[in-house]
Amino acid sequence: MRRFSRDRLTAVLMLLPSLVVLAIFVYGFIGQTAYVSFTDWGRDPAQALAVSPQLNFVGWDNYQRLFTGLLESRFRQDLVNLVFFTVFFIVGSLGLGLALAILLDRGVKGEAFFRTIFLYPFALAFIVTGTVWRWMLQPQGGVNLLPTYLGLPRGEFAWLTSREQVWRFDWNQVPSITAGIVAVVLLWIAWGALRRAQHGQAFGFAIVGLALAAWGLAGGPGVELLPFPERRGFNLALIGVIIAAVWQMSGYTMALYLASLRGIPEELREAARVDGASGFQVYRHVVFPLLGPITLSAMIILGHISLKIFDLIWAMAGPDLATTSVPALLMYLRAFRGNQFADGAAIAMVLLLMVALVIVPYLWSSLRGEVRR
Amino acid sequence: MRRLLAVLIAVGMSVVAANEVEVFHWWAGDEGPALQALIEVFEEQYPEITVNDAAVTGGAGVVARAVLRTRMLGGQPPDTFQVHAGDELILTWVVADRMEDLTFLFEEEGWLDVLSPDLIELISTPEGIWSVPVNIHRSNVMWYVPENLEQWGVEVPETWDAFLEICPTLQAEGVTPLSLGEAWTVVHLWESVALAAMGPDQYSQLWTGQLPFDSPAGVEAWELFGEILECTNPDASGLSWQQATDLVVDGEAAFNVMGDWAAGYMYTTLELEPGTGFGWAASPDTEGVFMVLSDSFGLPRGAPNRDNAIAWLRVSGSLEGQDTFNPIKGSIAPRLDSDLDLYNAYLQDAAADFAVDRQVGSLMHGTVGSDPFRDNFFLALDVFYDTGRNAQAAASAAQAVALQFGVGR
Amino acid sequence: MIAALKRTRWLTYGLLIIASLFFLGPVYLVIVTAFKEPAEIRLATAWHLPQRWYWQSFVVAWDAFSTGLRNSLILAVTATVISAMLGSLNGYVLSKWRFPGANIVFPLMLFGMFIPYQSILIPLFQFLRDVGLYGGLPGLIVTHVVYGLPITTLIFRNFYAEIPDEMLEAGKIDGAGFFGLYARIVFPLSIAGFVVVIIWQFTQIWNEFLFAVTLTRPASAPITVALAQLAGGEAVRWNLPMAGAILAALPTLIIYIILGRYFIRGLLAGSVKG
Structure with a gap:
């Protein structure tokens, strides 16, 4: 027994260095970044580049400027870009990945060959993908030339350099829009709880959801972030970046889905077919419901990749192009090019918060499930 | 024995390492040959020192400056680095106490008597002189191909009004009236337009804080700028400055406003003859004004090979160094005793203008x-685009930047 | 019925081939561009085959990228091996020597692999500068080892969970201690786990850009930084970036094609539970 506990101690001691290092490099550094984000580091150029800079505490000022300052226009567009990019990137990768997985699951010849082709972009660096697609998307060459080989006129879309913007809204509406989206999610959860006959839970979510919706419709517009309207929207220049990102990552979702499809017992499908279900109905009623968990996992993984997207845009459009920029890129530019470290730190903290909102519930639920198992 | 060998190798390597000079700059590709020539001059005079050519490419040094600042912050300064003479040098590096005073070198080499006094003022504070200028470029130049203009039946516009008049004519021909490149070239164009709209007096007052950016004159500059942008190519943000110049050379665009390194590019790389292969004029409404910029080399505190760096600076400021470097680079020498016979037709013209023109400084x-x-x-540019080219909003944004970050000396 | 089946069969293959074209199109364009003479590269004829296959771009690209490739190789190999060793040890402890609080410690560790690295970049930069590791490869290696710990630990932990506890119990009865069990039972069973982890880490580190661009000076920059620099620099002549992209992509592609099976296992493991 004593032997065992000594070994147990050894075990913990062996793990300890990693734990300490991670505690410092992850949590300690996050704390330090948080601290920097509350200072004025970088506003005074003499301090920004000094050997040992003097920092002053400025509270939430940096954050306030990001969301409501006249000059932080780019940050706000970056956030909007990021939201649109994330949505289309996830939908595109899941959709294409699922389609490819279903095609491959139909027992085709040369499956391994096709699988290799679909997945290889995942092995590439985003920098490589970006460099390649930048060439693909030159307005007067690449993809735009393809229609001419079918006898059609050349494509005219300016891809990465387009300045067109669609689905425009006023930045001042963001609080009410956010409230609306959260309300819809809450009501959806309430609906799910109702179906599972958990009336108490359903009632709670419904009340909060309705309250938010009401606030969004009535009180929300009273919140003025900016003293003037600021039009934001979806920059069409992002389409090219989204295509390249989907090109790179849909093989990954294909692999996830394929593994998942292979895990569905053939008897289940057979039973459905015996009951007279058509091919499509088998998917609709038997296969898709079983893909729920892997879809969620894939969404989380893709979502956090998307929130951190940096190198792909750098290589495709260059770090200076505001129309395709995202907060991860802006943070780098602010901190390491402009030496406005406090601003950079504040952007980084916003980014961290967004990632945490996605990841923490996921980690919590999947590990809790594991313990229960 | 083995150990001794290892020690010997280590010592040998450190000796080799010690006898180099790391020159940090952003002249690569088409701008590389000029520095190569300067390096050759240096290596002739100091054969025992190897030049470590640390180029970081990317438009107008945008990328290089980021790398440099990170290195300086990281406590790893190069031996010497390229820096624009003027506020970039003084308000970035001198105020942060990162540079060594070079007054001693100026005295030893007698540069105080042979370098342009206007330029010396740009690199000096009451505490000292902080870098060695190697060239003078002009920012406000408009480039074109004379033959093409003839073919389209347009004249070189002397004013922006004249330009805006011929703009539809050119567009009807399927020609981009004014070619433009990535973000920094837009700012480059802006400074020439602002100079045109405000005149040299008011333009200069912007940088002393005497005139706010959102004054009526400032707003007017943005309005004119917006009209001019209507005459530019839609794919600008994807092009380097050379590619924007190429558009003019290839006959796809009529004009381009760029610093006179474009002449170096067209003369040295594209092998076009000044005057016939390409033509130039002061950018509209700025005749008689020379918007100056100058590259220089400085000596950062803590340079690992300080003596070698000083040797490099000596060569950079010497007559031989400057008259080797500049004709290839497409710039004129800061030295007043430079031999103009070595320079091409464009540069002789530029040198003549520099001597008589009113001088103002370049922002970009x-x-x-x-x-x-x-x-x-x-x-401010982002705001301009985001608001559908609202001149007032952009001017207010520019002023807000000035208030927040300080504008100049 | 049979005709309908045949039709869907054709449709399936048709769609697969269209998808393949989408995935291979860029490869084709990269190859034809890399093998053209610079003067032959024009936007309008981008998809044409080279009139003459021209190797010189690779010679030039090799000159431009050999330092970057060498740096990347040193970086990826060293950081991969160290983080794999540490991950194996950590995974062994976490799966076979459960201790109170492990359920809290493990998710806290895992969180480290999801954070946007921007949120630690400024302090990391300061730290590396203060210990004199900024600018060179050693600093970047340390960085990749540290931030690689969560994923390598995770993969090994899940891998070792499959080893029956009875085997270790048997070892304990034979008198083996912590290290003995690891050396005699766990490690020999880990080969597949190591292959998965090494492939995963090597690919990730080879392809990484943010740390590389922030923490190295140009002489120590890995290939991704060198490629981004060349492609983003002035007057892009597309043969060089394309040849460079091929050089930068080859190592990870070769690994993927040879060891694809393990590669897929690695990426499945990347989703926490797999």
Whole structure:
């Protein structure tokens, strides 16, 4: 027994260095970044580049400027870009990945060959993908030339350099829009709880959801972030970046889905077919419901990749192009090019918060499930 | 024995390492040959020192400056680095106490008597002289191909009004009236337009803080700028400055406003003859004004090979060094005793203008406006685009940048 | 019925081939561009085959990228091996020597692999500068080892969970201690786990850009930084970036094609539970 506990101690001691290092490099550094984000580091150029800079505490000022300052226009567009990019990137990768997985699951010849082709972009660096697609998307060459080989006129879309913007809204509406989206999610959860006959839970979510919706419709517009309207929207220049990102990552979702499809017992499908279900109905009623968990996992993984997207845009459009920029890129530019470290730190903290909102519930639920198992 | 060998090798390597000079700069590709020539001059005079050519490419040094600042912050300064003379040098590096005073070198080499006094003023504070200028470029130049203009039946516009008049004519021909490149070239165009709209007096007052950016004159500059942007190519943001120049050379665009390194590019790389292969004029409404920028080399505190760096600076400021470097680079020498016979037709013209013209400083190229101001000035451009080219909004944004980051000396 | 089946069969293959074209199109364009003479590269004829296959771009690209490739190789190999060793040890402890609080410690560790690295970049930069590791490869290696710990630990932990506890119990009865069990039972069973982890880490580190661009000076920059620099620099002549992209992509592609099976296992493991 004593032997065992000594070994147990050894075990913990062996793990300890990693734990300490991670505690410092992850949590300690996050704390330090948080601290920097509350200072004025970088506003005074003499301090920004000094050997040992003097920092002053400025509270939430940096954050306030990001969301409501006249000059932080780019940050706000970056956030909007990021939201649109994330949505289309996830939908595109899941959709294409699922389609490819279903095609491959139909027992085709040369499956391994096709699988290799679909997945290889995942092995590439985003920098490589970006460099390649930048060439693909030159307005007067690449993809735009393809229609001419079918006898059609050349494509005219300016891809990465387009300045067109669609689905425009006023930045001042963001609080009410956010409230609306959260309300819809809450009501959806309430609906799910109702179906599972958990009336108490359903009632709670419904009340909060309705309250938010009401606030969004009535009180929300009273919140003025900016003293003037600021039009934001979806920059069409992002389409090219989204295509390249989907090109790179849909093989990954294909692999996830394929593994998942292979895990569905053939008897289940057979039973459905015996009951007279058509091919499509088998998917609709038997296969898709079983893909729920892997879809969620894939969404989380893709979502956090998307929130951190940096190198792909750098290589495709260059770090200076505001129309395709995202907060991860802006943070780098602010901190390491402009030496406005406090601003950079504040952007980084916003980014961290967004990632945490996605990841923490996921980690919590999947590990809790594991313990229960 | 083995150990001894290892020690010997280590010593040998450190000796080799010690006898180099790391020159940090952003002249690569088409701008590389000029520096190569300067390096050759250096290696002739100091054969025992190897030049470590640390080039970081990317438009107008935008990328290089980021790398440099990170290195300086990281406590790893190069031996010497390229820096624009003027506020970029003073308000970035001198105020942060990162540079060594070079007054001693200027005295030893007698540069105080042979270098342009206007230029010396740009690199000096009451505490000292902080870098060695190697060239003088002009920012406000408009480029074209004379043959093409003839073919389209247009004249070189002397004013922006004249330009805006011929703009539809050119567009009807399927020609881009004014070619433009990535973000920094837009700021480059802006400074020439602002100079045109405001005149040299008011333009200069911007950088002393005497005139706010959102004054009526400032707003007017943005209005004119917006009209001019209507005459530019839609794919601008994807092009380097050379590619924007190529558009003019290839006959796809009529004009391009760029610093006179474009002449170096067309003369040295594209092998076009000044005057016939390409033509030039002061950018509209700025005849008689020379918007100056100058590259220089400085000596950072803590340079690992300080003596070698000083040797490099000696060569950079010497007559032989400057008259080797500049004709290839497409710039004129800061030295007043430079031999103009070595320079091509464009540069002789530029040198004549420099001697008589009114001088103002370039924002994009660091002569005026602190680095943080310039970096954040791009935000004003973003605001301009975001608001559908609202001149008032952009001017207010520019002024807000000036208030937040300070504008100049 | 049979005709309908045949039709869907054709449709399936048709769609697969269209998808393949989408995935291979860029490869084709990269190859034809890399093998053209610079003067032959024009936007309008981008998809045409080279009139003459021209190797010189690779010679030039090799000159431009050999330092970057060498740096990347040193970086990826060293950081991969160290983080794999540490991950194996950590995974062994976490799966076979459960201790109170492990359920809290493990998710806290895992969180480290999801954070946007921007949120630690400024302090990391300061730290590396203060210990004199900024600018060179050693600093970047340390960085990749540290931030690689969560994923390598996770993969090994899940891998070792499959080893029956009875085997270790048997070892304990034979008198083996912590290290003995690891050396005699766990490690020999880990080969597949190591292959998965090494492939995963090597690919990730080879392809990484943010740390590389922030923490190295140009002489120590890995290939991704060198490629981004060349492609983003002035007057892009597309043969060089394309040849460079091929050089930068080859190592990870070769690994993927040879060891694809393990590669897929690695990426499945990347989703926490797999």
